[in-house]
Amino acid sequence: MFVILKQRAKSREYRSERSSAGRVEPSVHEWKGMASLSYPPMPPILSLVVIFILVYLIDTSNACGMQLCYDRWRTAASAADNGLIKPPNGEIPACVAHRTHLVCLIAEEQNCRTNLQYQMTKRGIIHKMKNDKCYAVGDVFNASAVMDKGIIIRPNNLICTFRSKYDKTPIKYQHCGLFGDPHLRTFKDEFQTCKVEGAWSLVQNKYIMIMVTNNPVKDHGAATATSKLTVVIKKNEDCASHDFVTYRARTNYLPGTFENGRSDVGPDKSVAIQVMEPGKHVEIYLRFIDTTIRVRQIGRYFTFAIKMPQEIVEQSLGDDTQQLCVQGCPEQEQINYKKYLAEKRKIMDLNQGDIAMTSERASELCRQSQVVDFYFDSCVFDLMTTGDENFTIAAHQLLEDLTELSPDIVKTQENRTYLNYEEIHPSSGCRLKSNFIPWTCALAVLLCFLFDQRNS
CATH class of the missing domain: 3.40.1000.10 (Mog1/PsbP, alpha/beta/alpha sandwich)
Known part of the structure; x- marks a missing residue:
């Protein structure tokens, strides 16, 4: 980015010198700071729009509150385990807990619609309800109604319940x-x-x-x-x-x-x-x-x-x-899986190398299994080394389990569903943080905008 800015500055100085000598100043569209690169300056209004979109996407990703719904499910599941839920229509008690979780998630859909982990969690619950033969419409768990009857269901009122030594702060x-x-x-x-x-x-x-x-x-x-x-x-x-x-x-x-x-x-x-x-x-x-x-x-x-x-x-x-x-x-x-993926990515014929599946085919299957980031890379790695498609299910289920156990994990993810060869290059050992790339793009656009304003 800074190389481009420097080249643009030199280009303006060069045009100024030619203009002062009585020569015709070339159009800005004729400038070429890099090979085969020609474009006019970005309009200021477009810069602001791009920044707004990037910030909006980051905010909506972080604003999706799934922890509340998970807590409601955990409370309902605890009540079901203790015999406090007895569905009248022949369902198993777990169905009420599943439905409580699903209803809560549906209520959060406006904030979470674009969140991949939200969609995965919701589909997972629907799948569980189908397996347990639960009704789509039925009772949901109301913790306050149960407590009004004098029945205590909070786990911290049971014997041998963990209590943090930091009583006034949430458990981490x-x-x-x-x-x-x-x-x-x-x-x-x-x-x-x-x-x-x-x-x-x-x-x-x-x-x-x-x-x-x-x-x-x-x-x-x-x-x-x-x-x-x-x-x-x-x-x-x-x-x-x-x-x-x-x-x-x-x-x-x-x-x-x-x-x-x-x-x-x-x-x-x-x-x-x-x-x-x-x-x-x-x-x-x-x-x-x-x-x-x-x-x-x-x-x-x-x-x-x-x-x-x-x-x-x-x-x-x-x-x-x-x-x-x-x-x-x-x-x-440890295995340098990034190096392996970078080295094997161009092999298209299984007879040419020691791979069980091509990178292109493995990536397609892993995208279908809805895994992201490290889990996507691992899924591709497993398919290329073994060819066993069960490993796509394993990656999906593990990601789903961690997401259900702690919905806040989604805030640390980029939701990437492709192999980033720049990131997995053999010489690169770093892992970019989730918001690093969007904020870097926003900063770059802002710098372009300020530079154009200064020199206009």
Whole structure:
């Protein structure tokens, strides 16, 4: 941009010198500051319009409030789990929670219509309602009406409910996710693609230990994916169990209970597992540390997502164990997926290289699965290295899970659905922040406008 401005200034000086010598000054349309580039100055009014549009898009993206709807769903789901919801038309109680979430989102549609994550969340709820055979029209949950009858449903009134040491401030949560070949989002919101074959720890603290085992994807070189996941709730006689409680999932086996055969332990079901979709999706909730764990089986492999209070995460920092969610993958286990995508992007014939799918075809499939940013890049990477289209579903579901667990995550995303080769060039290791590009464009346009005004 500054090179262009400098060239334009030199061009004006050159025309001024020619004019003073009695020569005919060339038209501004004849100026060529760069090869094959010719255009008049941008009209000031157009500059202002462009700036307004960019700022409007940023504001509408950040103004979409999905957290309220998620909180209403969580409250309704808690009431359903405690037997406080009894639909009169034969529906399961979860239908009321789903419908409560959907009605709230529809009410926010004016603010959220252009938000991709909003659309994904809404479609996800509609899909759940269809699977659970819920009615589109029916009861929604009214927390105040239930409380007026003297029934307390707030989780913080139950025994063994997590209470932050910062009583006067909202609880801050952190998230971690693992999916695909495998791709990792750490608690620090760092994005990595790793090899990590064998058994690895995801999270370990005095309350819980989570382990995964990654095995090679058959006939696809160095690609690995998660084939086993183990969750161990440690001894806690007050709020869990006098002994360890273990949940173990492996390929083609996603149980709906812990290994002791129970679906809950502790006072007021302070640790509980809920089957969201038999054989495909379970959710474990530990109320005494307010932690939610989601496990899905897609094809032969698993995805993992966790939401945990920041102060619980910080208790893991002093542990010497390599925890993928905390420290990330060891440097020697990381794969430069940006370099891979940049190097393989021009291969159009599968016989010409070691790819299972072309970049063009993989990008098309990943756009259809409605994934964005890192999840889009990871989806393309997995398809090119394995050719297994189940990985597109894995990327979509993991992004959906993290969005539902924390709708505020959408504020950090660019919603990019294409491979940015400038960003993923082998020499580039940085990740641009979500609003960096729009604001840079707006600033550049403003500078052009001011420069034209000064020299007009």
